[in-house]
């Protein structure tokens with residue numbers, strides 16, 4: 001059996017980077033059971049060593065979902081060792097988590113990361129002294145030198161028996177209390193499977209999450225813990241948790257002084273981040289800079305590089321692949337029917353989506369850069385004031401920005417919000433921010449109907465999404481999610497150069513999602529749609545698609561959309577298939593109009609007016625997201641009622657706004 | 670005196686946090702314990718929140734929280 005090591009560390013300590021470095025492409029992403037927090041696992045190349053990436057946390061106190069996941073994994077799954085990533089450029093706070101791990105008496109090795117950053121500032125770390133204080137093995141690394149990571153393959157976890165004495169930094173009364181409770185635990189002789197002194201500490205702290213895991217614990221022990229805690233708190237006139245934090249930090253301040261070599265006092269001098277922040281969070285300049293960056297990302301994705309990649313993909317699919325397929329099929333003497341299935345059904349449907357994959361990758365490239373560089377946290381910092389007005393906190397902008405790529409990770413990113421009310425509200429609002437899969441729909445319609453103004457039309461949709469999200473935030477926080485938004489506080493991490501490898505892995509992961517969908521759901525949907533529109537209920541081939549099975553079904557729901565301006569059966573079917581994945585909307589249109597990407601534009605012009613086309617785009621933008629997003633919403637909201645409400649609210653809002661636009665537009669023109 | 674009484678660039682020493690349990694625990698776990706030095710770095714462009722620096726890292730907190738962090 002191979003060994004399993006867990007990676008832990010503070011947010012922004014470089015955990016993801018180290019994980020990618022260790023596992024390369026041999027990784028996969030799943031979910032932790034019960035919650036949709038991403039669970040990343042992988043193997044070190046050519047070994048049997050398994051690595052699990054735990055969520056980034058500041059402490060082991062089980063006060064957030066992330067902390068609970070990390071704690072549970074360590075006490076229940078009992079990994080063979082813990083690789084604790086510590087940012088050398090922020091030693092005191094990072095070691096707070098480290099000493100909590102050591103208090104658990106689990107095997108720990110420290111990966112001291114960001115050493116390049118420390119040395120660039122002409123400082124250094126005394127490794128021997130740090131090892132002496134903590135008694136663990138230390139691997140030092142930085143973005144310029146990752147060689148020591150190789151040792152992880154055959155690392156031996158020392159038994160941390162050396163100089164580190166657990167709890168020695170607590171006051172005498174706390175140490176005595178831990179001893180007392182742990183001796184009762186030992187006397188009770190229950191096989192609890194964790195270190196008794198650590199458990200004693202958790203009982204003293206009254207950590208409900210941990211105690212829930214040990215339900216069979218003798219109630220007398222808990223009673224004793226409660227009494228001791230009361231005694232301690234009265235004596236010190238302070239909450240036990242605060243006492244512990246104070247005493248741990250007192251120890252860490254001293255340790256940091258001994259370990260950090262800073263002869264020139266560089267720690268106090270202005271860092272690169274502080275210089276850059278003078279502009280990026282400047283009173284006046286910061287807002288134009290922020291809007292400029294957003295505009296640039298949007299412009300490059302939609303217009304600049306986007307147009308070029310679309311042109312290339314259309315040529316590749318429409319000309320090269322289609323012609324090759326036709327040539328191949330006629331060479332083997334395939335019937336017209338088969339040719340139609342392949343060319344109109346499969347290539348038409350799947351191709352319509354594939355055209356946009358490079359563009360979607362470009363979007364994820366930028367989102368990944370925003371996150372990794374540290375700028376995303378500044379956006380949250382700058383926007384907090386505005387978001388507060390709309391009943392949210394600045395942190396809610398992060399799920400929304402991530403959601404502009406895909407609502408699924410966007411909704412998952414809401415876990416960083418501590419406040420349940422904020423979290424629920426943000427989950428419901430995030431799908432209003434247009435996702436990457438909806439982008440192809442706008443691009444297709446905008447080029448077909450608005451020619452030279454097409455980019456402004458697409459831009460207006462993004463803006464509309466933001467406005468509707470904000471207005472809904474205000475409305476729902478008055479009507480349904482009452483109460484205060486959480487007190488915003490968040491780390492503003494140092495600006496760092498994103499690592500190409502991490503960005504590339506991120507982009508590839510997302511592109512893979514789209515490609516897999518194109519090869520499975522969209523492929524299947526295209527084939528089914530082709531059949532459903534080629535045959536009637538008697539299963540004989542129809543010459544006029546409006547007599548087909550699909551047309552008859554489509555016509556049943558079409559009247560619902562009449563007031564919105566698109567009451568034809570093809571559009572209704574496209575909306576319904578769009579639940580499977582939003583990009584299927586264009587596959588559907590392409591298959592049902594029986595034409596390829598290029599000619600679709602002409603076909604669409606016969607069906608919609610510019611006004612009804614705009615109304616349709618607005619409806620796609622705002623209406624309920626795809627099944628994948630709905631299922632994540634359900635998991636995160638943990639209630640069908642809330643999820644049902646969200647879907648109804650989103651679709652109802654979409655219907656009202658589209659109808660208003662179409663009806664008012666009709667009066668004007 | 671509290672953090673918001675500092676001018677940008679000025680530092681002070683934390684005396685106590687007049688905040689409720691959970692938020693107080695969170696901030697203390699991030700190193701904002703009594704006796705620690707805090708620097709008021711700057712205010713966000715729209716006037717709230719503010720950027721402070723403790724133990725070598727930057728933190729954004731709202732004014733409503735900062736005015737309950739009492740300095741020596």
Ligand SMILES: Nc1nc2c(ncn2[C@@H]2O[C@H](COP(=O)(O)OP(=O)(O)O)[C@@H](O)[C@H]2O)c(=O)[nH]1
Pocket residue numbers: 009010011012013014015016017018056113114115116117141142143144372373374496497498499
């Ligand atoms: N200078 C420097 N930057 C690093 C190092 N390791 C990671 N980074 C960068 O720090 C940022 C945060 O890293 P990430 O791995 O996402 O941190 P996580 O939040 O712990 O997963 C990214 O921009 C990385 O490129 C390092 O050793 N040195």
Ligand SMILES: [Mg+2]
Pocket residue numbers: 015016017056
């Ligand atoms: Mg990460």
